Amino acid sequence: EPEVTQTPSHQVTQMGQEVILRCVPISNHLYFYWYRQIxxxxxxxxxxxYNNEISEKSEIFDDQFSVERPDGSNFTLKIRSTKLEDSAMxxxxxxxGTFYEQYFGPGTRLTxx
Amino acid sequence: xxxxxxxxxEMSVQEAETVTLSCTYDTSENxxxxxxxxxxxxxxxxxxxxxxxxxxxxATENRxxxxxxxxxxxxxxKISDSQLGDTAMxxxxxxxDKLxxxxxxxxxxxx
Numbered sequence: 378e379p380e381v382t383q384t385p386s387h388q389v390t391q392m393g394q395e396v397i398l399r400c401v402p403i404s405n406h407l408y409f410y411w412y413r414q415i416x417x418x419x420x421x422x423x424x425x426x427y428n429n430e431i432s433e434k435s436e437i438f439d440d441q442f443s444v445e446r447p448d449g450s451n452f453t454l455k456i457r458s459t460k461l462e463d464s465a466m467x468x469x470x471x472x473x474g475t476f477y478e479q480y481f482g483p484g485t486r487l488t489x490x
Numbered sequence: 491x492x493x494x495x496x497x498x499x500e501m502s503v504q505e506a507e508t509v510t511l512s513c514t515y516d517t518s519e520n521x522x523x524x525x526x527x528x529x530x531x532x533x534x535x536x537x538x539x540x541x542x543x544x545x546x547x548x549a550t551e552n553r554x555x556x557x558x559x560x561x562x563x564x565x566x567x568k569i570s571d572s573q574l575g576d577t578a579m580x581x582x583x584x585x586x587d588k589l590x591x592x593x594x595x596x597x598x599x600x601x
Contacts (some may be wrong), residue, residue, distance in 0.1 A: 425588055480537065
């Protein structure tokens with residue numbers, strides 16, 4: 378069964394460093410998303426991506442964040458200068474259509490020290 | 491702004507019994523789907539069930555069913571014949587063009 382994959386599973390970085398989180402969505406899906414979940418809190422929407430551009434972004438997704446689909450399979454989230462409060466689990470998701478079910482990857486746990 | 495309320499932070503149920511998790515939401519959209527996701531300790535987000543808002547018939551998926559009341563903006567999840575593997579956080583999430591998650595209900599199934 379097709380699945381969304383994410384690498385790395387755990388990333389530790391120092392404050393101020395850049396990180397890139399990688400995702401491989403399900404191959405026939407057209408819509409891609411990033412969500413984050415701070416430990417013990419709810420899952421929050423960051424950004425949606427369709428047709429090689431951002432469809433929508435939340436207030437969390439400020440200038441420090443960017444997304445890219447560098448080739449036909451990968452979908453990346455970059456945080457330019459990490460802060461302590463960026464520590465969270467980051468989930469990538471993909472779907473066939475706007476309202477359809479989104480399938481989540483296993484997440485990348487980002488720890489900023 | 492769209493909001494989702496899950497008023498039961500924690501629930502517990504004995505194995506083989508039935509439990510219902512509640513969810514209410516607020517949206518001005520007319521076209522949307524609704525989902526329940528399960529998050530076990532591994533933190534993987536697993537789709538449990540979906541409901542199209544334009545359908546009056548409640549969705550069912552094996553032991554999982556929903557009670558969808560569109561006018562009341564209510565979307566509860568019923569788990570029948572609970573199993574130990576159902577122990578997890580459960581999130582309700584309407585999808586207009588993105589998923590908006592509630593705060594979750596932690597369900598513990600005990601033997």
